[in-house]
Amino acid sequence: MTAYINAMGRYLDFSGRSTRSQFWYYHLVLLGFAAIGIIIDAVVSGGQPLVSALIIIAHYIPSLAITVRRLHDADMSGWLVLLCLVPAIGVIAFTVYGCLASTGPNRFGQSAHGVSRSTGATPAADSQPQAASNIERIEKLASLHASGAISDDEFQRMKSEILTVGTR
Template sequence: MTAYINAMSRYFDFSGRSTRAQFWYYHLILLSLAVVGVIVDGAITEGQPLVSALIIIAHYIPSLAITVRRLHDADKRGWLVLLCLIPGIGIIAFIVYGCLASTGPNRFGQGDHVASRSTGVTPVADSQPQAASNIERIEKLASLHASGAISDDEFQRMKSEVLTLGTR
């Protein structure tokens, strides 16, 4: 629900970044709202898509904005969102964009999820004790690596990111 609220609060914000989780949770809630709208339309408007149309129209710009931010998170230009508007190709582009991996810090910003993109480990705020948090993060990364959830390359890259954050 926070992903949805975040996307709606950034209604016209086409800058910055959004994680895969934010992108997919927002669209899951939007799909749920659309289904409810179709049900309401069937019950009170005799098949006219009034409520569902209002839901979709109200979410059109935030959907474009979160898709652009998702592209930024993968270090791609936001203009690629226009591919989503092409019939047939659009749904494929939408799914691909939603599945693109985050790139870490890039030209669109630092990102608030550098280490968390596949691990659930979040970056440390400057006010927290760095050493203890970094040790915990590396231990979590090591357990994910041991379980096969992340590859050797991902483990080494994420470990160096955690260590780099700790030296700041």
């Protein structure tokens, strides 16, 4: 339910990233709401899709937004969400997007994996010491910077975030 609340709180946010679990848990809750809406429609309005239609309409933009953020998490353009609107291909595209692996830091920001929501620090249960982890993260940033995936400003900002988190 947390993923659903988070997605609804970011109703019009098409920037940033969303993990696979956020994506799938949001859509699982939405599926539950739609099923309840269909049941209510069958009982109250004789099968006319009134409640279920309102549920789907209210969730259309957040669904697009979380799909765009999911694409960003896989370091892909959010415009690929338009493939979900194509009949037949849309279901396949939606499923593939939900299954794509997350990348490390990319042009859309820091990965949501391995970062605590409350403090922004990596968990203490890392398999490597914090300093070694930060060095690896900076090396990955440097390779993204060298390939042109992130700008000089983005590289400096992300590097300072890594170094700031490491000193807490």
